[in-house]
Each structure stands twice: as C-alpha cells, then as structure tokens.
Amino acid sequence: MFDTGLWRFGGFVDPARELQRLREEMDKIFSEFNQPIAREIPPVNAWIGEEDAVVAAELPGIDPDAMEITVVGDTLTLSGLREAAPLKEGESYHRQERPCGKFSRSLQLPFHVEVEKVRAIYEKGILMVTLPRSEAEKPRKISVKGE
Amino acid sequence: MKDLNKYEKKPVQETGGAERTKNRRVYLPRVDIIDTKDAVVMYADMPGVDQNSLDITIDKNVLKISGVVNPPAFEGHSLAYAEYDVGDYDRSFTISEDIDRDNVEALIKNGVLKLVLHKAPEVAVKKITVRAE
Numbered sequence: 001m002f003d004t005g006l007w008r009f010g011g012f013v014d015p016a017r018e019l020q021r022l023r024e025e026m027d028k029i030f031s032e033f034n035q036p037i038a039r040e041i042p043p044v045n046a047w048i049g050e051e052d053a054v055v056a057a058e059l060p061g062i063d064p065d066a067m068e069i070t071v072v073g074d075t076l077t078l079s080g081l082r083e084a085a086p087l088k089e090g091e092s093y094h095r096q097e098r099p100c101g102k103f104s105r106s107l108q109l110p111f112h113v114e115v116e117k118v119r120a121i122y123e124k125g126i127l128m129v130t131l132p133r134s135e136a137e138k139p140r141k142i143s144v145k146g147e
Numbered sequence: 148m149k150d151l152n153k154y155e156k157k158p159v160q161e162t163g164g165a166e167r168t169k170n171r172r173v174y175l176p177r178v179d180i181i182d183t184k185d186a187v188v189m190y191a192d193m194p195g196v197d198q199n200s201l202d203i204t205i206d207k208n209v210l211k212i213s214g215v216v217n218p219p220a221f222e223g224h225s226l227a228y229a230e231y232d233v234g235d236y237d238r239s240f241t242i243s244e245d246i247d248r249d250n251v252e253a254l255i256k257n258g259v260l261k262l263v264l265h266k267a268p269e270v271a272v273k274k275i276t277v278r279a280e
Contacts, residue, residue: 045231046226048225049224056219058231061259088183090183091183092181097178097179124196125192125259128219
C-alpha cells in the first residue's frame with residue numbers, strides 16, 4: 001500500500017513524462033472549447049467573398065419542395081419541415097435519433113443582396129445558397145488624380 | 148436545450164488511445180432503426196456523403212458504415228462564420244444472427260442512407276413444447 005506512494009515521491013517519477021501527460025490533458029480540455037456550438041437550427045456556415053456570400057446548412061433528407069428560402073434586404077431566412085417516416089402496422093422503433101419537425105433560421109449578412117440573382121443548390125443533403133452582393137453596394141475604386 | 152443538442156453533430160470518442168491517421172473530425176451519424184416484420188430498416192443522416200464515398204461492411208456480426216466528406220472550398224472566399232464542422236462519419240452496430248448477410252440493400256438519397264437488412268426466412272421462431280412425464 002505504501003509502496004506506490006514512496007515510489008512516487010521518491011524521485012522515481014519521470015518529470016518529462018508527467019509534463020507530457022499534463023499537456024495532453026490540457027489539449028483535451030481546450031479542444032472541446034473549439035467545437036462550434038449551434039444555438040439555432042439548422043446550424044449554418046457562411047463564406048464571404050468580394051462579390052458574394054455562400055451560406056451552407058446540413059439538412060439531410062428533406063424534400064426540396066418543402067424548403068423555403070427568403071431574402072429580404074440583408075437577411076436570409078431558411079425554413080422547412082422534416083417529416084418523420086410514419087410507422088406501419090407491426091413496425092417499431094429500435095432507435096430514433098434523427099431530428100424531425102419544423103425549422104426556421106435567419107441570418108444577417110454584412111451587405112444587401114441582389115435578390116434576383118440568389119441561387120440555391122441542394123445536393124447530398126447540403127443546402128448551399130449563393131447570395132450576390134447588390135450592385136449599388138459593391139465597393140468602388142476611387143482613383144486619385146494628381147494635379 | 149435538449150432539442151438544440153439534437154442538431155449538433157456527435158463526435159466519435161477515441162478509444163484506447165488509438166488515433167486516426169487522418170487529421171479530420173469524425174462524427175457518429177444519427178440513425179433511426181425500424182424493426183419490421185421481415186427486415187430491419189436503418190436510416191442514417193450523412194450529409195455530404197454520396198454513393199462513391201460511402202463504405203458499408205459486415206464482418207461477422209458487426210455492421211460498419213463509414214463515409215468520407217470533402218469539405219467545400221470556395222475560391223476567393225473566406226469562412227466568416229461557422230456553426231458546424233465538417234468531418235467524416237463512422238459508426239458500427241452489432242447485428243443479430245437472423246439477419247441475412249447476403250441480402251442487404253443500401254440506398255443513399257439527399258445525404259440519408261437507407262439500409263434494408265432482410266431477416267433470414269429460415270430462422271422463424273420455434274416454440275418448444277414441454278411434456279410432463
């Protein structure tokens with residue numbers, strides 16, 4: 001019973017190894033902070049470029065007709081419905097983990113959108129909306145003339 | 148809070164200190180498993196996976212589904228806002244003896260995998276009557 005304790009404090013512990021272990025523990029704690037947390041559904045990712053923005057959401061197994069995408073000014077709204085498969089007579093669930101129901105999500109973009117030119121692609125369960133920046137708001141280069 | 152968590156992707160827990168060779172996150176696909184009269188039907192949410200990047204294997208009584216997702220890249224764009232992470236999918240299930248290994252249907256549509264595991268017809272439940280002497 002005493003043995004382990006004496007060994008530990010008797011200078012037999014490799015300090016380099018202990019430090020390595022501590023580092024691993026810390027890495028573990030901090031890596032958990034890095035994970036994106038979705039506060040609203042569905043979670044979205046957004047890429048911004050000079051000409052347009054691309055907003056992506058993972059929405060597997062949704063009928064594209066049941067999805068609604070609206071753009072007003074600089075706000076994009078994604079909404080829709082995911083229905084649970086109805087069970088037939090004599091069938092039962094072993095597991096039911098996939099979420100279902102209505103969802104709605106709004107996202108404000110850093111610029112106004114050219115509503116006419118918005119494109120949406122639904123592929124492999126991922127919805128991708130391309131939102132071009134409105135012409136009036138595009139950055140303009142101002143040339144400086146020297147006298 | 149519970150409902151919101153349902154939409155977050157669940158990362159695979161590393162076991163026994165073994166790490167993956169690829170430096171990419173791996174998630175557990177969410178599944179619905181329905182037991183019908185002559186089959187077990189499984190639906191798995193795997194957005195970003197198509198028929199070419201999906202791998203389904205049955206080894207003895209372990210069914211393994213794994214899918215590779217290639218994160219999108221847009222030239223001239225930078226990721227300004229992120230709420231979800233993109234990663235591969237991996238999940239294993241233990242299946243019972245009465246599943247016919249040679250008769251498994253798999254279909255993927257809109258990022259949802261549908262697996263139909265037919266039950267072997269010969270393994271019908273047999274009742275044993277006990278006689279009293």
